[in-house]
Amino acid sequence: MASSTCARGTDIKEGHPRDAKWRVLAAVSTGAFLASLDSSIVNISLPTLVRVFDAGFVRVQWVVLAYMVTVVSLILPLGRIGDILGKKNIYLGGFIVFTAGSALCGTGASLSGLIAFRVIQGVGASMIMALGFAIVTEAFPAQERGRAIGILSALCAAAIALGPVLGGVCIEALSWPWIFRVNVPLGIIGCAMVHGYVPGDTVKKGESFGGSGAVSLSAALVFLFVGITWGQVHGYTPLTALAVGVGFVFSSAVFITSENRAVQPLIDVSLFSDRQFTLNLVTGFIAFVAYAGMVLLLPFYLEEVAGYPTRRAGLLMAVVPVSLGVMSPLSGALSDRFGSRLVTTAGLCVSLGAYFAASSLDGGTSVPGLVARLVALGAGMGLFMSPNNSAIMGSVARDRLGIASGLLTAARTLGQAMGAAGVGAFWAFRVSVYSGRTPAVSSADICGFHDTFMGLFFLTAGGIVVGLLGCAPHRGTSDAPARQGAQR
Numbered sequence: 001m002a003s004s005t006c007a008r009g010t011d012i013k014e015g016h017p018r019d020a021k022w023r024v025l026a027a028v029s030t031g032a033f034l035a036s037l038d039s040s041i042v043n044i045s046l047p048t049l050v051r052v053f054d055a056g057f058v059r060v061q062w063v064v065l066a067y068m069v070t071v072v073s074l075i076l077p078l079g080r081i082g083d084i085l086g087k088k089n090i091y092l093g094g095f096i097v098f099t100a101g102s103a104l105c106g107t108g109a110s111l112s113g114l115i116a117f118r119v120i121q122g123v124g125a126s127m128i129m130a131l132g133f134a135i136v137t138e139a140f141p142a143q144e145r146g147r148a149i150g151i152l153s154a155l156c157a158a159a160i161a162l163g164p165v166l167g168g169v170c171i172e173a174l175s176w177p178w179i180f181r182v183n184v185p186l187g188i189i190g191c192a193m194v195h196g197y198v199p200g201d202t203v204k205k206g207e208s209f210g211g212s213g214a215v216s217l218s219a220a221l222v223f224l225f226v227g228i229t230w231g232q233v234h235g236y237t238p239l240t241a242l243a244v245g246v247g248f249v250f251s252s253a254v255f256i257t258s259e260n261r262a263v264q265p266l267i268d269v270s271l272f273s274d275r276q277f278t279l280n281l282v283t284g285f286i287a288f289v290a291y292a293g294m295v296l297l298l299p300f301y302l303e304e305v306a307g308y309p310t311r312r313a314g315l316l317m318a319v320v321p322v323s324l325g326v327m328s329p330l331s332g333a334l335s336d337r338f339g340s341r342l343v344t345t346a347g348l349c350v351s352l353g354a355y356f357a358a359s360s361l362d363g364g365t366s367v368p369g370l371v372a373r374l375v376a377l378g379a380g381m382g383l384f385m386s387p388n389n390s391a392i393m394g395s396v397a398r399d400r401l402g403i404a405s406g407l408l409t410a411a412r413t414l415g416q417a418m419g420a421a422g423v424g425a426f427w428a429f430r431v432s433v434y435s436g437r438t439p440a441v442s443s444a445d446i447c448g449f450h451d452t453f454m455g456l457f458f459l460t461a462g463g464i465v466v467g468l469l470g471c472a473p474h475r476g477t478s479d480a481p482a483r484q485g486a487q488r
Contacts, residue, residue: 024135024139024198025136027197028136028194031190031194032155032156033156033159034098034125034128034159037159037163048176049176052176055111063115067121068122068413069221069225069226070118070122070123070125071126072221072417073217073222073225074130074218075129075409078090078094078126079131079409080403082134086200087138088198088199091131091198092194092198093127094126095124095194096191097120098121098125099124101117102183103181105117132405135198143336146336147336148332149390150329150330150390151328151329153389154329158325165318167179212258213259220248224248227248271403277395277404279467279469280391281408283467284385284412286466287463288416289418289423290456290463292415293419293452294419294423294453294456297423297427299317302316302317305361306363316370320378323377323378326378326382327382328386331382331383340388341391341467343387344387344467347381347383347387348380348384349464350376351376351381352457352460356457357372358377358449359449359457361450362446363446423455426452427449430447431447433448434448
């Protein structure tokens with residue numbers, strides 16, 4: 001009954017104008033756009049920062065990693081805090097913190113200061129990213145939710161595509177601090193939009209927030225993430241591996257113990273009793289592991305194997321998020337009409353074909369052939385992502401939307417991190433194997449790409465199998481009420 005209540009109660013409060021839900025979407029989209037833009041605009045500045053601060057890449061890369069580690073560590077705790085203290089309060093606070101962090105990053109401080117300010121930015125981005133889907137889900141009725149989430153996903157994809165282009169313009173025409181300063185005016189406008197357009201929600205008195213669970217979960221994720229990145233850069237010594245492993249296991253054990261003892265745990269385990277919620281979450285994680293791994297390797301293929309200059313490689317890379325952004329709103333509307341299961345499966349099948357086609361890439365692949373593969377990759381994720389997100393958010397009760405939104409974002413972020421680390425390591429391993437068989441470096445690279453992209457093909461096939469385990473039919477995001485009606 002909780003899900004039915006949720007589906008019936010998703011409209012904006014009575015008394016608001018008819019277009020209030022679209023104003024909410026506009027306000028939330030501004031935050032999602034900024035957070036997504038900042039996840040991609042900084043990458044292109046790394047070579048410049050190496051020269052400006054006269055530092056090695058190993059240290060400069062923490063300008064990116066500090067942001068990512070902060071986001072992935074805080075997503076789940078902030079989802080729970082949003083359920084308790086009110087989603088609007090946390091979302092607006094995130095806007096303020098993110099804008100302040102952007103202004104601090106734009107001061108052009110030392111490298112250590114920039115990394116510290118990126119942590120502040122990451123805290124604000126976590127508050128924004130943890131609750132965006134939840135606020136939109138509450139604002140829109142079930143029959144329109146897929147379209148709204150599709151628009152939100154499209155804007156995020158557009159921001160990711162715009163990031164490298166805008167970053168390059170800022171660095172060449174102005175200076176590197178402007179890649180952060182551009183956030184400030186948009187952040188101020190966004191704060192005003194959230195304050196004026198997003199309706200307030202009830203603060204839950206008497207509910208507690210498990211601080212020990214939040215800290216231990218964040219610590220476990222930090223140990224995992226730092227362990228992966230440290231191993232890639234420095235390699236593992238027995239002592240390092242032991243320290244990271246013990247830290248991760250200990251933090252995880254503390255988290256599990258805290259959650260078992262908590263009256264109101266950070267993660268509502270009952271959410272996973274819903275088959276559709278669990279399977280869609282796992283499928284989304286698998287899809288993002290494969291997608292992130294592919295996106296990580298594409299620049300190496302374009303520049304080192306195909307021989308494209310960096311600027312042209314960047315333009316070709318933009319084909320993927322543009323294709324994803326174009327397809328996302330369409331997939332949301334299709335899921336509202338035909339159901340999420342059919343559309344998500346179709347998206348994964350398109351991705352499956354894209355990975356298989358990518359396994360045949362070599363140094364002589366034509367530009368049209370390359371673009372066709374990149375369009376398919378983006379279109380597949382665009383078809384999959386919005387309906388899958390909508391199905392996840394539509395299967396939980398209203399008072400658990402915050403933590404569900406946090407779980408959704410955490411699954412996506414962890415998938416991206418694991419894809420970047422795991423797929424990159426697999427490709428490097430295969431290249432090292434082939435390097436002993438052929439003297440040509442490019443040939444070893446190509447063979448490594450072939451093996452890796454076929455690995456992504458099989459990983460995505462596994463995702464399709466997991467998704468099809470949810471045999472119950474879906475109708476957009478009103479799945480839970482439909483299932484209950486069928487049971488009655």
